[in-house]
Amino acid sequence: MEVVPVDGPAEAGALVADIVAAAVTAGARVLGLATGSSPLPAYAELGRRCRAGEVSLAGLDAFLLDEYVGLPPDSPQSYARFIRDEFVNLVDLDPARVHGPDGSAPDPLAEARRYDVALRDGGPVDVQILGIGANGHIGFNEPGSSLASRTRLKTLAERTRQDNARFFDRPEDVPRHVITQGLGTIREARHLVLVATGEAKAAAVAAAVEGPVTASCPASVLQLHPHVTMVVDEEAAAQLR
Numbered sequence: 001m002e003v004v005p006v007d008g009p010a011e012a013g014a015l016v017a018d019i020v021a022a023a024v025t026a027g028a029r030v031l032g033l034a035t036g037s038s039p040l041p042a043y044a045e046l047g048r049r050c051r052a053g054e055v056s057l058a059g060l061d062a063f064l065l066d067e068y069v070g071l072p073p074d075s076p077q078s079y080a081r082f083i084r085d086e087f088v089n090l091v092d093l094d095p096a097r098v099h100g101p102d103g104s105a106p107d108p109l110a111e112a113r114r115y116d117v118a119l120r121d122g123g124p125v126d127v128q129i130l131g132i133g134a135n136g137h138i139g140f141n142e143p144g145s146s147l148a149s150r151t152r153l154k155t156l157a158e159r160t161r162q163d164n165a166r167f168f169d170r171p172e173d174v175p176r177h178v179i180t181q182g183l184g185t186i187r188e189a190r191h192l193v194l195v196a197t198g199e200a201k202a203a204a205v206a207a208a209v210e211g212p213v214t215a216s217c218p219a220s221v222l223q224l225h226p227h228v229t230m231v232v233d234e235e236a237a238a239q240l241r
């Protein structure tokens with residue numbers, strides 16, 4: 001695992017954009033996308049580079065990490081919509097090649113299995129962008145998740161619902177359930193690139209990088225992967241020894 005210190009979100013975004021651009025030049029054909037605040041500077045920078053003709057994502061497939069259960073894909077809070085507004089509309093990806101779990105599927109268990117198969121058929125993911133929850137989650141694999149888990153239905157931790165309430169009108173509107181790629185699924189990507197900025201992530205980053213590999217900190221499973229880049233600013237790195 002390499003830990004790369006950066007000055008802040010803008011530098012983190014530029015570095016992640018460099019990694020994606022280099023992977024595309026080297027023949028990458030599948031991107032893995034996280035939602036949330038951490039990857040936004042990278043998405044904005046990739047948008048700028050696409051518009052400037054410096055990189056092209058045309059012809060690539062993209063797979064989302066997760067989705068809320070119970071929100072239609074067009075709901076403003078759905079992750080499908082978030083990725084469309086914050087990334088796909090900024091770059092030259094074909095929207096038809098952007099895949100995610102359908103949170104409005106009538107049978108979420110079957111939908112999770114379908115998505116896992118879609119990832120196996122369409123993968124492997126060449127570069128998977130990740131954020132980290134303050135409780136150490138990646139995707140929505142909350143503490144206690146099996147390190148070998150596959151895409152499945154999960155209940156959000158109360159801390160995660162509180163952290164994500166900023167995207168909803170009322171805290172009680174945050175869904176309780178999600179479909180998320182499992183830790184075993186995420187580990188099948190060739191290169192995992194995790195972005196952590198801000199002091200709220202410091203304890204989780206320290207546990208992920210220096211703690212034991214344990215389901216109590218799901219991101220610690222990254223220690224078992226052969227190619228991980230952790231992009232961390234000073235605040236997020238504050239508890240690293």
Ligand code: F6R
Nearest residue numbers: 034035036037038131132133139
């Ligand atoms: C989002 C996801 C989550 C977030 C994490 C950090 O698709 O899978 O693991 O990456 O909750 O969120 P932010 O970046 O908003 O702090």
